Amino acid sequence: MNNEILYSKSFGISGRDFINAGTVSVKIKNILKEIGIKPEVVYRVSICCYEAEMNVVMYADAGNLDFKITKDEIIVSMEDKGPGIENIELAMKEGYSTATQEMREMGFGAGLGLPNIKNNSDEFRIESEILKGTKLYFKINLN
């Protein structure tokens, strides 16, 4: 496997910024589309990024999304400063959500965020520390 990084970009995400929420993922989608990545991969990556981005906006103070393309895969790592996730096993369960009423009114809190990332990626890791933040890492194969 050739791990040479062909493209890399970093995006800052602000917590509670519902005005700009989602724009990072749309930018990533457009970059992938422009460079001719196959549609199936574009959808999977942008769905994962959107869910990860919205988690930062909803729960954390701030986050950073690093996005890399190699010959064989797309690698995303996301790190946020925030409350962390108390029970990762529960958070990974479809339908489980800690979203507030306000978040639900905005169309979130289906309890599908992390499961959607896991299901759309080829490799997925999550680490979280209470009162510090959460780290996400996912890879999507290009072929």
Next chain:
Amino acid sequence: MELSLIADMLDCRNHTDEFLLKKEILYCYASDMMSDVLKSCKIGALLITGLVNQQVIHVAEIMDLKGIIFVSGKEPSAVMIEKANDIKLPLMTTKKQLFEVCGILHVVGLKGGEILQDR
């Protein structure tokens, strides 16, 4: 089915550029939860929703949705309409309720599409 026909059937008010109603619709999806759309909606479907905010537009862009119908008379904001025109995403409002809209579109032959069929 052309989107303009769907708009007539549902007595929709169109908010975006008229020519966008020429789009051909094969599949529909209905939900107010954005993660549901990301999980189960077919790429390129028409979304029927009661949720009206900027996030619906972002999700539509990610999923290359063909258009959005807002139910129960809910109207998109000027910012949403501007963005939708930019990305050629038709936005419409109907006074009908979600259940009724889905029923009408189902009867005329529109499909939900197989979940995850194209991923």
